[in-house]
Amino acid sequence: MSDNNLIEARGLSVRYGRKMACDELTFTVPKGRVVGLLGHNGAGKTSLMKALVGLMPRSGELSVMGLDPVRQRVQLLQSLCYIPDVAILPRWARVDQLITLMSGLHPRFSADRARALLKRTSVGPRDKVKTLSKGMVVQLHLALIASIDARLMILDEPTLGLDILSRKSFYEMLIDEWCDGERTVIISTHQVEEIETLLSDVMILNEGKLVLDISLEDVDRRFVALSHDAVSADRIAAAHPLLRYRQQGETVALFDGAPSDDVAQLGRRMRPKLVDLFVALTRAPELNRSSA
Known part of the structure; x- marks a missing residue:
């Protein structure tokens, strides 16, 4: 295993009975990265995360x-x-009791760090879990977990069901207080647009297959989005883009790789958005063909 990689997988497969949840996945995750794990429900995200933490048997x-x-x-x-994604804290417990409990359970947990992180929130040490809002419980959970001196954090839909302000607070704490250039975070989420600016890398699963594993820097190099007018639509379509969509009143075509010069001259190059790339790579093939 490379000293720079925290995770190395080759031919990794996970089954639920006859169903192949993860199908022959090969990838590496270096240290110091923030990785977005994207996919529709049932794509294999949770199965992969469980395999990474030893909760699922796997092959490969x-x-x-x-x-x-x-x-x-x-x-x-x-x-x-x-x-x-179903993380639960005991409703009867006070916050200070949970800190004491964690101190006894995990040798690398810092009670002082947990108290310092909680000062960033509206959660008080004498509050009981049952009195906290869902957003406050999620922030409490992150503060407890982020107080463990770990190298890798895996989050499965950590902000599911939270309002936008609670989600923003959660990710601010995560990036400010835990990510330090050496530690790595893997985040599974449906809120693609919200976290795109936080990510260094993205992995996209579709029906158990890894359809994209790339850094955000390389997304800009590899994929090309062309905004074009109606007059050029047929010629653009003939070049078989991955996806055609509307953005801010303009028609945009998304290509995997640079289109030919004559096609590139028909439009204005734009930065491809991660959510559009996700849609392009996880739609049914017949839908992709019909949009071209």
């Missing part, structure tokens, strides 16, 4: 921080944080 090769997630799970969890 998988190394997380140099460890086997199943055979060496206790050792792995000393340097890995995981918040699943």
